[in-house]
Amino acid sequence: MSAEPKVSIHPSQTSLAAAVAARLITRLVDVQSDRGTATVVLTGGSMGTAALEAVAESPAHSAVDWANVHFWWGDERFLGTNDPDRNAVQARGALLDHITVDPDKVHEFGSKDEFPDENAAALDYAEQLAAAARAELDIDADAVQPDPRLPRFDVLLLGVGPDAHIASLFPEMAGIRTKGTTTVGVADAPKPPPQRVSLTLETINTAQEVWLSVSGSDKAGAVGLALAGAGHVQVPAAGARGVRKTLWLIDQDAAQKLPGRLIDQDDESGD
Numbered sequence: 001m002s003a004e005p006k007v008s009i010h011p012s013q014t015s016l017a018a019a020v021a022a023r024l025i026t027r028l029v030d031v032q033s034d035r036g037t038a039t040v041v042l043t044g045g046s047m048g049t050a051a052l053e054a055v056a057e058s059p060a061h062s063a064v065d066w067a068n069v070h071f072w073w074g075d076e077r078f079l080g081t082n083d084p085d086r087n088a089v090q091a092r093g094a095l096l097d098h099i100t101v102d103p104d105k106v107h108e109f110g111s112k113d114e115f116p117d118e119n120a121a122a123l124d125y126a127e128q129l130a131a132a133a134r135a136e137l138d139i140d141a142d143a144v145q146p147d148p149r150l151p152r153f154d155v156l157l158l159g160v161g162p163d164a165h166i167a168s169l170f171p172e173m174a175g176i177r178t179k180g181t182t183t184v185g186v187a188d189a190p191k192p193p194p195q196r197v198s199l200t201l202e203t204i205n206t207a208q209e210v211w212l213s214v215s216g217s218d219k220a221g222a223v224g225l226a227l228a229g230a231g232h233v234q235v236p237a238a239g240a241r242g243v244r245k246t247l248w249l250i251d252q253d254a255a256q257k258l259p260g261r262l263i264d265q266d267d268e269s270g271d
């Protein structure tokens with residue numbers, strides 16, 4: 001099962017980041033009131049980082065019990081552990097260093113200091129994910145998991161590149177075509193750095209909610225194609241779907257090429 005995309009348009013990148021932050025806080029509070037622990041998959045990139053900064057700046061963030069949030073990443077640049085270009089390092093600077101997290105619940109991809117290559121780091125992340133899935137079943141034997149190799153993802157955040165890549169799944173490349181594994185190593189990404197690790201599209205699509213946050217006129221073509229129903233191999237963002245919600249949160253600049261039929265679908269409900 002997967003949810004048809006809904007679109008929410010915001011006037012500027014700043015208001016978009018604030019809207020993503022407000023929704024994320026609300027979603028985590030709601031999940032925690034149901035189940036105690038919530039799980040979010042973070043993204044890197046400009047909007048991913050701006051949204052986390054907006055969470056840190058929002059007074060409402062204190063409503064979340066951050067020590068009971070599991071943090072995973074949709075992708076990572078295969079670099080040294082503390083390289084400033086790593087998505088996890090940027091997330092730490094934007095949010096994680098400013099809240100109280102449980103280090104055992106912060107699940108970063110392995111780095112170049114720890115693994116010989118991106119494939120080894122991808123395999124390690126798949127093992128971390130599988131261990132988390134088993135731990136979830138130990139706590140609740142009736143837990144519903146879309147894939148027994150994966151924990152439940154309550155919300156998965158994605159950015160979108162101007163070429164429509166999501167996570168580290170680039171158009172027409174092996175990563176976006178990968179099936180049967182939960183993670184993939186990428187050796188030749190067209191955007192630096194070339195070595196990366198990523199969740200596969202199949203893994204992304206097990207998330208309960210997938211939110212794609214996009215800002216800027218350079219992304220308008222990618223947004224337009226993805227929402228017009230392009231194929232996911234050519235336009236990876238077109239393939240991202242949540243089980244119960246697929247939400248595109250975009251600014252006016254990124255909405256310039258939106259198919260007309262979607263402009264009135266603005267989802268301001270926050271649910």
Ligand SMILES: O=C1O[C@H](COP(=O)(O)O)[C@@H](O)[C@H](O)[C@H]1O
Pocket residue numbers: 043044045046047048074075076077087158159160161162165166167168191
């Ligand atoms: O390299 C990456 O790029 C995408 C998009 O980034 P943006 O700066 O164009 O918004 C990002 O979603 C991904 O996590 C990251 O590794």
